[in-house]
Structures are given as C-alpha cells and as structure tokens.
Amino acid sequence: MSNAAITTVGERSAVKVSAEKKEAYYKTLERLNLIPFWEVRKQLVSFEPTTPCLPHIWRFDDVKESIQLLGSYIDVKGAERRALVLENPGLPGGAQVTKSLYASLQYVEPGEVEDSHRHVASAFRFVLEGEGAHTTVAGERFFLSAGDVVLTPNMTWHEHGNETDHPMIMFDALDIPLVNHFGASFKGLMDGPHEIALPSGYGLARFGAGAMPVNHRPSHAAIVSPMRHYPYARLRVALEQMKKTNEWDPCHGLKVQYANPATGDHAFPTIGLFLQLLPAGFESVPYRSTDESIYVVAEGTGTTIVGETKIKWGRNDVFVVPSWQYCQHVPDGDAVLFSCSDLPAQQKLGLWREQRGNEAMTFE
Numbered sequence: 014m015s016n017a018a019i020t021t022v023g024e025r026s027a028v029k030v031s032a033e034k035k036e037a038y039y040k041t042l043e044r045l046n047l048i049p050f051w052e053v054r055k056q057l058v059s060f061e062p063t064t065p066c067l068p069h070i071w072r073f074d075d076v077k078e079s080i081q082l083l084g085s086y087i088d089v090k091g092a093e094r095r096a097l098v099l100e101n102p103g104l105p106g107g108a109q110v111t112k113s114l115y116a117s118l119q120y121v122e123p124g125e126v127e128d129s130h131r132h133v134a135s136a137f138r139f140v141l142e143g144e145g146a147h148t149t150v151a152g153e154r155f156f157l158s159a160g161d162v163v164l165t166p167n168m169t170w171h172e173h174g175n176e177t178d179h180p181m182i183m184f185d186a187l188d189i190p191l192v193n194h195f196g197a198s199f200k201g202l203m204d205g206p207h208e209i210a211l212p213s214g215y216g217l218a219r220f221g222a223g224a225m226p227v228n229h230r231p232s233h234a235a236i237v238s239p240m241r242h243y244p245y246a247r248l249r250v251a252l253e254q255m256k257k258t259n260e261w262d263p264c265h266g267l268k269v270q271y272a273n274p275a276t277g278d279h280a281f282p283t284i285g286l287f288l289q290l291l292p293a294g295f296e297s298v299p300y301r302s303t304d305e306s307i308y309v310v311a312e313g314t315g316t317t318i319v320g321e322t323k324i325k326w327g328r329n330d331v332f333v334v335p336s337w338q339y340c341q342h343v344p345d346g347d348a349v350l351f352s353c354s355d356l357p358a359q360q361k362l363g364l365w366r367e368q369r370g371n372e373a374m375t376f377e
C-alpha cells in the first residue's frame with residue numbers, strides 16, 4: 014500500500030467525500046470485517062475501569078427453599094451436580110457472577126455420592142450448612158464443617174458425597190469465565206470410583222503445621238496450594254489473635270488471605286480467597302479495587318455500601334462488589350466475611366490497582 018493512498022482517505026473523509034461515498038466506504042469495511050476504530054475507541058480503552066457487573070445480593074432466606082428442592086426435583090446422575098448458578102443481573106446469559114468468575118449454591122443430598130470428574134477450571138467450596146459430608150480431591154477425602162474451604166485445583170479429580178442424615182449446602186466458585194475467555198477448557202469424567210489413596214487429614218498435617226516435607230518438589234501445581242482443606246476454626250482463631258494485637262487495616266478490618274503454604278502466595282493463581290473480621294464498632298474506610306469481589310457472610314449482620322447501593326446482609330447471604338466501585342463495610346456487631354476475587358490473576362498480569370480512602374491514585 015502506498016503512502017499516498019493512506020493520506021488520501023484521511024484528508025477526503027473529513028471535508029471532501031460525499032455522504033454516498035462515505036456510506037459505500039463503510040459498507041466495504043463491513044464486508045472486509047473491518048471496524049472503524051474511532052467508533053469503538055471509548056468502549057475499548059476507558060479512562061477508568063467500567064463493568065456491566067452490578068452490586069447484587071442473594072439472601073439465603075430467599076433462596077434456601079429452592080436449593081432444598083433440588084433434592085427431590087433434580088436427578089444428580091443427569092445433572093452431574095445439584096447446583097443453582099448465581100447469575101449477576103448485569104451479566105445475563107453467561108452464568109457469570111462477575112466478569113471473570115462463576116459461582117453457584119450446591120446441594121448434596123444425604124446418601125449421595127457424585128461421580129468424579131476434573132476440569133481445567135479451578136474451583137473451591139465454602140460450606141454454608143451441613144456437618145460431616147465430604148469432598149474427595151486427588152485421592153484425599155476431606156470431611157467438612159460450616160465455614161470450611163476445600164480447593165479443587167486445575168485438573169484434579171473430585172467429587173462430593175454425604176453419608177450423614179442431613180443435607181450439605183455449599184457456595185462454589187470457579188474461574189470458568191476466565192478459562193473460557195482464553196479458550197482453554199478441558200474436562201474429564203472418571204470411569205469408576207475415586208480411589209482414596211491418602212489418609213484423611215494428610216494434607217493439613219503435612220503442609221499446614223508450619224513445616225514442609227523434606228525435599229518437597231511441587232508438581233505442575235507449583236502455583237497451586239498442596240493443601241486442599243482450610244478448616245474455618247483455624248482461620249477464626251487467627252482473626253481473634255490479630256484482634257488482640259491490633260493488626261487493623263482501616264479498609265479491611267482484620268483480614269487474611271488463604272495461602273499456598275509452600276510459597277506464601279495465594280492458594281490459587283487465578284482466584285484469591287479471603288476471610289475478614291469486622292469487629293463491633295468498626296466502620297471501614299471507603300475502598301475500591303479493580304477486582305470484582307464476591308462476599309459470603311460467615312457470621313453476623315451489617316451493611317456494605319457499594320457506590321450508591323446499600324446492601325444489608327446476614328449469615329450465608331452472598332453479595333457482589335463490582336470493579337472500581339467504592340465499598341464500605343459497617344457491621345452491626347462482630348461479623349466475619351469470606352470473599353473471593355480474581356485478584357491474583359490480575360496481579361500476575363500487571364492489571365491490579367486499588368485506591369484506599371482518599372489516598373492519591375498512582376498509575377505505576
């Protein structure tokens with residue numbers, strides 16, 4: 014292409030080309046699968062983060078009956094999992110709770126053992142109700158209590174089972190939208206039962222006691238925690254100890270992240286998991302960040318102000334704080350919030366930014 018051809022189009026389109034010629038030019042672009050940059054530039058590169066994701070709350074009291082009915086309405090063999098997807102009202106049709114994450118509420122019926130499968134999407138469960146049901150991950154079975162987290166990392170075999178006389182309800186989150194964005198999804202179905210190869214409690218004992226096995230060599234999962242089970246009781250004790258030593262963050266109260274004990278990094282490379290205690294009388298300083306967060310209320314009641322929206326919450330409610338909207342937590346008394354977001358993925362890609370209170374924003 015000659016330079017003359019480029020300058021001719023630019024000069025004439027501004028002042029000398031007729032409307033008919035310009036219309037014909039646009040039709041040619043359409044036929045060639047070319048899009049005028051100047052018509053999409055504002056939506057492509059915004060001056061600040063924008064997202065269609067909306068602040069939203071699913072109140073547990075509102076959805077619990079629908080979850081319980083899964084036990085009699087849905088055959089787990091045909092459905093694979095009895096789960097109801099939390100679809101953000103600003104993101105219809107994509108089974109997305111935020112732009113990058115999927116979340117659902119899953120029901121495990123007494124006497125039920127699901128078929129084992131695995132997939133590239135990383136997943137975790139946060140137990141809302143039920144005591145003693147189990148999840149098996151890569152040959153290790155974890156018996157779970159309310160508030161416990163269990164990880165099912167990238168391509169690890171897993172299934173859930175319940176040999177108690179009461180159902181279990183779990184909050185699930187997966188990085189499905191992120192994996193599908195990259196076109197990188199794979200899945201496998203186990204042919205036969207999932208063999209239990211490790212004693213119960215193995216991972217927590219081996220990796221959760223402040224020591225690593227000698228000559229520990231992380232496998233493909235160097236970037237994924239070798240520990241799969243994070244009992245709520247252990248993290249709750251940590252938060253109480255932090256309260257005694259005044260390890261306050263003005264934006265987050267007393268907050269910990271679920272860590273990979275082998276590296277100190279996040280438990281997953283794509284999803285960050287957090288637990289925070291908001292003590293009675295605490296009111297967080299307004300805060301915003303580029304990761305969209307999903308909160309699950311583990312204890313207490315309170316209000317979270319997201320931009321212009323006030324969200325009143327109680328135990329087991331799930332709510333969303335979209336990207337770059339100011340967020341402020343005001344608990345009614347001691348309250349504990351579990352949360353997750355794509356923060357580690359954004360940090361690894363150099364995308365993550367935050368603004369704390371009135372601190373100046375830096376773009377480095």
Ligand SMILES: [Fe+2]
Nearest residue numbers: 130132136171
């Ligand atoms: Fe799964």
